[in-house]
Amino acid sequence: MRILVTGATGYIGGRLVPRLLAAGHEVRVLVRRPERLRDVPWAASLDVVAGDLADPDAVDRAMAGVEAVYYLVHSMGGRGDFEAVELEIARGVGDAAFRHGVRRIVYLGGLHPEGRLSRHLRSRAAVGEILLASGVPTIVLQAGVVIGSGSTSFEMIRHLTEVLPYMPAPRWVRSLIQPIAVRDVLHYLIAAVDVPPDVNRAFDIGGPDVYRYGQLMNGYAVEAGLPQRPIAALPVLTPWLAGQWVNLVTPIPRRLAVPIIESLQFDCVMHDHDIDAVIPPPAEGLLPYRTAVRLALERERAGEVETSWRNAEVAGAPSDPLPSDPEWAGHTVFVDERERMSRAAPAALWRVIEGVGGENGWYSFPLAWALRGWIDKLTGGVGLRRGRLDPDTLHVGDAVDFWRVEAIERGSFLRLRAEMRVPGRAWLELSASEATGRPGDPGDASSHWSSGSTPGGSRYRQRAVFFPRGLAGRLYWWGILPFHGVIFSGMANRITAEAEADERARKR
Known part of the structure; x- marks a missing residue:
């Protein structure tokens, strides 16, 4: 199958592309800076289109002749009305996919409750709704905390646990979270392109465990050989203040920490397991949380981290190369x-x-x-x-x-x-x-x-x-x-x- 992947230089996209190639698909990527893919081992197997998703001409060039599209981009917030920009880009992608006769869109969204949402989760949910209404059969996979070597969520849990022997923490440490291993996210993404064309809906995906966020940190401590940390939930830390705290005690910058923490104000667990009837779990089963942590630590210690949050572009930083x-x-x-x-x-x-x-x-x-x-x-x-x-x-x-x-x-x-x-x-x-x-x-x-x-x-x-x-x-x-x-x-x-x-x- 001829497949277009957007977000190929990101954490998930950088892992998905080589697996699609290994499965025998022809893969095209749309990236703003093709040189970022120059040194990846699978670069020679790609069809690379240079351009921005906000540019209709670039999107048209990228869509020509493809049968499926992976939409793996989203903003972690920023200045200005980033939600309006995200929705406009999603409409453009959906319209172009429809015009070019694309047979399937796969979007990785965020697991979220009903009702009030953070800006970050609200934007991701709205993007999914736009793609579902595009006229192209779409699957929206809604994942929560993704656990894998180099993921933002894993690194945040890791550093919060390792830095502080006692954690005075905001109320969100009591929120219920259903984490999922990055291996299992990739399983669902790869299988989604082969789902029958009459399927057009969102599905929750998650691992087998549901924990409070504080339990995630202590689960990490056990796997890392650290003492479990006493945790005291404090009612006074707002998401913004908690974002500053996470920014200071971990390597996660504020622009990533704040939207993540805003999302952690809510319980994020699967509402149903309808995905099992469409895409069965991996033959060996979904990875438990602590197993996913153990594998992530082993990969980091072995120097085998495929992709990392570190290499995500920084909002507001200049992206144009130095003029000659x-x-x-x-x-x-x-x-x-x-x-x-x-x-x-x-x-x-x-x-x-x-x-x-x-x-x-x-x-x-x-x-x-x-x-x-x-x-x-x-x-x-x-x-x-x-x-x-x-x-x-x-x-x-x-x-x-x-x-x-x-x-x-x-x-x-x-x-x-x-x-x-x-x-x-x-x-x-x-x-x-x-x-x-x-x-x-x-x-x-x-x-x-x-x-x-x-x-x-x-x-x-x-x-x-x-x-x-x-x-x-x-x-x-x-x-x-x-x-x-x-x-x-x-x-x-x-x-x-x-x-x-x-x-x-x-x-x-």
Whole structure:
């Protein structure tokens, strides 16, 4: 079957696509930035359409000739009327699917009660209703808390449990939750395209266990080998305040924490098991919650996390790539450039560059980086604790603390786009190349050799670029300018020194 997947770079989509390919389907994806799929092992098997779901022409191109569509996108809130935008996009997708004769739409929505809902759940329910009314047979799968390595819900449970030995918690720790393993969500999604065309309705899906949220945290504690945590439900924490608390004590940024917590104000359990008559459970049965936690922990410890919340795009962060230098005309731009020579080979220098961030840090003034991360968290940003998915290898679209990989030429060049909160747009470029000059060569006055280095090694270049927004942006740059000499210069020195030390260690 020819299938279009939207949201292929997301947590669920990134796991669904390779499984659809393995099942023999022809898969097309609609993505805003195709380069984000360049390094996935199944990229060569895809038909990639570049575009945005809000662009009718892009949606038309993507729909041509497909038989089924997976709709796996939704906003986690944000500024402005995000609900109206989501509904407009859903109408456009439904209309295009109908015009192109698509035979099935599959939408992953949210498990929710009847009556009053949070903005997040209300929007997801409304999107499902629009797709069901599109004239194309649609299945809406309504899932609650998804448990899997790298999922937002799992990471939130994990960090809340691990960070606090005693948890003064909001009332939502008493809410009833029916979690489902990501493996079982994928089971239902894959089977949904083969459901008979007369089925056009929403189905609740969930695992075999129903717990209070506090029990989910203590279930995690047992599987992680931690003592169970005493939990005291406090009536005074509003969802917004609780979102700030989760933002501070976990790596989950406020933009994700607040809508999740708003949704946790309600009991989210299955109303019925009608899905069993349409899509039977997996032959081995649905995974119990603690088994799903155990498998998620095993995958994380083995470094086998397929997709992660970390790599979700940050709302409000610039998504356009850095304009090339000739296009800077007309922009106010501030640049900090550093260059160093190292006796380490370019390959050794590149290993250090590709390993920046996460556990390795930023090689300069760690207190300043930590302070900047905390400031970002306090203002609702992602902060430094988001870390990175793989400690050694980066791909386009990967998150690295409060940066995102915008471009990478493996072995030579890395460009990171800032996703911390700044009054403007910021990038950091790091590159490694063969050394071609000698100390004192004409045109090389800006560079110097790291301690003890000799010609014939490598050249390290580092460039920070900032496009300020208004007066606030200019004041921000001028305010941090005195620290650049310490932070950026120290970073360049330490990275080249680390490359030399690493190369020496490998030769022993």
